[in-house]
Amino acid sequence: MSQSPLEPTDPRQAAGYLNAIDRWSRLVQAGSSHSGHERNCVFLNITGGRFANISAISGLDFIDDARAVASVDWDQDGDLDLWLSNRTGPQVRLLRNDAANDTASIALRLVGRSVNRDAIGSRVELFTVGNARPRVRLLSAGNGFLSQGSKWVHFGLGDATEIDRAVVHWPAGESETFDGLRAGHRYRLVQGVGQAEAVPARKGRVTLSPSVLAPQQGSARAGVRLASRPPTPVLRYRDWDGNDRVVEQPAGRPLLLNLWASWCGPCAAELAEFARRRGDLDERGVDVLALSVDGLGDERSSDPDVLREFLRQLEFPFDSGIATTEIVDKLELLFARLFGRHISFPVPVSFLIDGAGNLAVIYKGRVEVDDLLVDLGQLDADRIDLRGWAAPFPGRWYTPPVRADGSLLAREYLRAGYAEDAEPLLRAELQAGGDAETRQLLATALSVLGRNAEAERRYREALALDPDSVRAHYNLGLLLATDERPQDAVDHFEAALRLDPVHAEAHFAIAGALLQIGRAVDAVAHYRSALGLNPGWGLAANALARQLAAGADPRVRDVPVAVKFAEQVCRATEYRVPELLDTLAVAYAAAGRFDEAVATARKAMELAAGADRTEYAKKIEARLELFAAGRTWTEPN
Incomplete structure (x- = not known):
């Protein structure tokens, strides 16, 4: 990393x-995880800058996904015990140190008066008789990931048996010496007193027995109720005749969207219960849509006739159909944004969507109709009541409800190619006062949807708020280049590069726009910059090779270098990409290697035709005829 x-x-x-x-x-x-299924490691300082791995013999090499370790003399027997916190179970372990020598240490508790009471930031030096070099400890407010060890300052004494003095350098800068300390004891050192106060050890010994951690069985059923309800995306499925359909809701009616599979026993039981309780569901005004996931992600049968017969035998009375990969992907993206975890849904899984089209509840596993009816009664509650309903345990809220930021989910939709779902989220954020980033994201969604005029307006709004946005300049440049306005595109690419000179994609994009306005020399310079910033970028290498081999401006040509770049990218792709082979054929012809140009062009043409790219194959064929006649190809202006 x-x-x-x-x-x-x-x-x-x-x-x-x-x-x-x-x-x-x-x-x-x-x-x-950072360290899942990796054993804890323990290293022993053997001096001289060397450490020995004693993980196995220490007893600490658990396979837990450990996060922090805190030291404390828990049983007050003079040695440090350890608490370990883990991301996985057990979340906490106490490891007791049973070293035999209970006099080989001393513990000091600092108390500040003019400084902070815990004396955080103090430096303690402990001098033993016969040793001029002190042992040193620093008292800090944290010594691990989200962890804090004991504030008792513990010194191991090794072979030393007598203590000369302790010198405390308090955080304010003054130093104070404490005498009369004995090994094997505990003392309280108060700032300004100058005299150590003995702290008696706990009476009796702490008796601890190791516990046996019983494995916890995960529940196959859960209901996740959402206090802040995100709008559901556009959900498409197929009906039993193979027609594409969109999940639709009559105004104000909630919908239970259920994903099931014919091989899933709990699914069959759940669907049968829905059928038996149809009267209760109709009375509460909820619609049900059951979609089969058979055939998604596995080799099981997905014959629509077989699946429809499965539902007929259950006497299932509600709407049904076949789920698509897209509908599952969108729902998993939504779940990942809500909970910070991307998982594949089990079956059955159901989604209760309220009358406004917002996701209200996610049911993992079989949902009982009685539970569903209770949740339906909460769909119209106000936001404060919803928080209490959604929490898994009772409590008191000290903060008002927080509005969810839809731009985060919109960003995930855009990344996955679902611009139609990102757009309404971003418009809602804009109505709530969205910033330059919101406008830039909305513009990106609009450009993907082909609504370039509004996309350009939103990009310009974003730049008015944040003139130094590299992304907005770059994306607006791409939009303008698509609209065949190369000079305007160049202006914004140049602005992006002034702000970020190492933006390889902007160098590549401006090169294409510069070629359109006849500035081939500048274009080649930018292609070289893009390739210099990203040496393995085959697209940039191919574009540069094409200009060096056959550019309309003879000043940019460098045929030997063109052949080198073209051969490199073809080798890297195992001579399987027709565009790259086409460029290599052009370069071979420019170098006078016409036999190789013909053979390479023929292979490029065959690959293009095999991919049903007929028009492109015809263009390659026209160049092949030139090469066969001993003539070269020149790129158009």
Whole structure:
């Protein structure tokens, strides 16, 4: 993983770091961990800058996904015991230290008067008789990930038996010496007193017995009730005749969307109960849509006739159909945004959507109709009541309800290619006063949906609020280039590059726009910059090779270099990409290697035709005829 950027002005380092953070976050959301299934490690300092691995013999090498360790003399026998906190069960472990020598240590508790009461920030030096070099401890407010050890300052004494003095350097800067300390004891050192106060040890010994951790069985059923309800995305499915349908709700009527499979026993029981309780469900005004996931992600049969017969035998009276990969993907994205965890849904799983089209409850496993009826009674509650309903345990709220930020979910939809679902979320954020980033995201969604005029307006609104937005300049440049306004596109690409000179994609994009306005020399320079910033970028190497081999402006040509780049990218893709082979054929012809140009063009043409790209195959064929006649190809202006 990339290190945190050291300099805020190094955008290339920052980009790598942010990309690594994003990928790491997605791994965690998918259930991965920093150190899952890795044993804890313990190292013994053997001096001289060397450490020995004593993990196995220490007894600490549990396979827990450990997060922090805190030290404390829990049983007050003179040695440090350890508390471990783990991400997985058991979440806490106490490891008792049963070392035999109870006089080989001393513990000091500092009390501040003119400084903070816990004396955080103090430095303690302990001098033993016969040793001029002190042992040193610093008292800090935290010594692990979300953890704090004891504030007792513990010194191990080793072979030393007599203590000369302790010197405390308080956080304010003054120093104070304490005498009369004895090994194997505990003392309270109060700032300004100068005399150590003995603290008696706990009477009797603490008796601790190791416990046996019983494995916890996960529940196959759960209901997740949402206090802040996100709008459901556009959900498409197929009816039994294979027609594409969109999930629709009559105004004001809630909907239970159920995903089931014919091979799932709980699914069959759940669907049968829905059928038996139809009267109760109709009375509460809820519609049910049951979609089969048979055939999604496995090799099980998904014959519509078989599935429809399955429902007929259950006498299932509600609407039904076949789920698509898209509908499952969208619901899993929504779940991941809500809970920070990307999982594949089990079956059955159901989604209760309120009358306004917002997701209210997610049911994992079989849902009991009685529970569903109770939840239906809460759909119209106000936001404060909803928080109490959604919480898994009673309590008191000290903060008002917080409005969910729809732009975060919209960003996930855009990343997955669902612009139609991102747009309404971003418009809602805009009505709530959205910032430049909201406008930029909305513009991106609109451009994907082909509504370029409004997209351009939103990009310009974003730039009015944040003129230094590299992303807004770059994306507006792409939009303008698509609208065949290359000079306007160049202006915004140049603005993006002034702000971020190492933006490889902007270098590549401006090169294409510059070619359209006849500035081939500048275009080639930007292609070289893009490739220099990203040496493995085949698309940039191919575009550069094409200009060096056959550019309309003879000043940019460098045929030997064109052949080198074209051969490199073809080797990297195992000579399977027709566009790259086409460029290599053009470069071979420019170098006078016409036999190789013909053979390469023929292979490119066959690959294009095999992919049903007939028009492109015809263009390659026209160039092949030129090469066969001993003529070269020149790129159009």
